[in-house]
Amino acid sequence: MQLPEAKQKFIETWGKLGSEWGINRTMAQVHALLLVTPDALTTEQVMEELSISRGNANMTLRDLMSWGLVEKQLKPGERKEYFYADKDIWNIARQVAKERRKRELEPVLKTLEELVQVKGDKNDPDFKTFNKSMTDINKMSKNVDRMLDTMLKADESWFWGSIFKMFK
Amino acid sequence: MQLPEAKQKFIETWGKLGSEWGINRTMAQVHALLLVTPDALTTEQVMEELSISRGNANMTLRDLMSWGLVEKQLKPGERKEYFYADKDIWNIARQVAKERRKRELEPVLKTLEELVQVKGDKNDPDFKTFNKSMTDINKMSKNVDRMLDTMLKADESWFWGSIFKMFK
DNA sequence: ATAAACTTTCAAAAGGTTTTGAAAGTTTAA
DNA sequence: TTAAACTTTCAAAACCTTTTGAAAGTTTAT
Known part of the structure; x- marks a missing residue:
């Protein structure tokens, strides 16, 4: 080619x-x-x-x-x-992560925070299911948020190095 | 509410x-x-x-x-x-990651592999820039691919635990 | 075999997003 | 100033994706 x-x-x-x-x-x-x-x-x-x-x-x-x-x-x-x-791919990735986090993840986190607060009858299966889903999704979203935060502060080789040490 | x-x-x-x-x-x-x-x-x-x-x-x-x-x-x-x-959020995340990896990341990796192979004049700035971008994007994509692989095989608490140990 | 209950299909319509291009706006040089 | 060079805007058009709903297809019970 x-x-x-x-x-x-x-x-x-x-x-x-x-x-x-x-x-x-x-x-x-x-x-x-x-x-x-x-x-x-x-x-x-x-x-x-x-x-x-x-x-x-x-x-x-x-x-x-x-x-x-x-x-x-x-x-x-x-x-x-x-x-x-800018041709630095790590910079680009971080920049995209930073923007999408701000534009898309943050508003969702804010909404989830409200939805987790919703009170209801602990014996109502509808409420139980809703509450569990909100709690779980909220936890995972916060984890993603923290991971992005780590990535944004990190140096490229250190970040991937740490990720791959996970399976050493 | x-x-x-x-x-x-x-x-x-x-x-x-x-x-x-x-x-x-x-x-x-x-x-x-x-x-x-x-x-x-x-x-x-x-x-x-x-x-x-x-x-x-x-x-x-x-x-x-x-x-x-x-x-x-x-x-x-x-x-x-x-x-x-399925209400298990970790399962859901893994399933989505698995599918998008297969549907979207894999074809891109395949194309990048070809584009990295393109030969040209080492003194041509056009070629140098193209080649560097392809090499860098290819490396990063492979890293993402490996991270997804780790995630797909992992247990939820272990995965996030390892991520957060990165900043202990 | 028939009919009722249910699922799938797909061409057409609706709805949403992106692109165009000409006009309006701005900046600079003379 | 003026006009040329350049950038921005935005309503209309083009394009793309999604949704509809009626018809066709399938399955099951009798």
Whole structure:
């Protein structure tokens, strides 16, 4: 396989994976494009490479910046804005974990906390089942939250090292 | 908050979380309903509780079975099929991890393996960037894969215990 | 064999999300 | 100023996914 074809394949694959995990396909594709591009690209170049409209490119690049995955670069003497993606995969993973935790896990944790408090008749099977599920899901969610916290603070090799020591 | 309202809130919350993570909202809602219901429900009851059509209920329940989250129960002397969800949250998490790994991570790993093999000019910045990204993403994906493997084989309390020992 | 009870299918409709592109807005240079 | 270069907006269109519901299929009891 040649480089241009391989890039294309990566962009497709990353886009598909993104959409399976609730990330807009185009956003994942733009990110993939920037990941395999050594230097920063303009909106124009992103539009060109992926055959998408100006509006789409603009909005997607802003989204990627709000996720902390892409940064704007201004070159001296130039009006155009350039976009550059951090290529450090551990940083990327942490950044995504951090954002999804804040956007999605935290609100759920808050709701579960309320639902665990719901009182009812201890002999009512409906209540018993509800209460047990809420308690268990709440515990697991908190564990996930703590694991993410560990990951966010950790250095890559230390984190995986510790994980794999689990089965030494 | 009263039990019926609380159930409703859980169903909503779980549905929203599901859709944020690429799982059909209705599927997550049906699963949530079964999680807070002590006994097995018929298609009819699911339709009723969530105000969805027969076709939708049928297809969603089959999907949940294919994910290994719900099982069909037949009661002696009855024609109707009943659907029951395993309430063990660790089992559920493992089952979801197992399926998503098989359906989504494995194909990506296979593609990355190919993309890492792509040869090119070591002085070409395009090639260097592509190759580094593929190598790094491949390594991280393999680590995730191994972590999932550990999780799938593990007992709940042992797994979290080991995770939290990481920061003792 | 028949009919009632129940499940499955799938084309069409509804609903939701993403994309477009032209217009409006902004910044910079002269 | 003015106008060129560039970015942002957003209503409408395109696209994609989900849902519906009636019809077809299946199973069981008589």
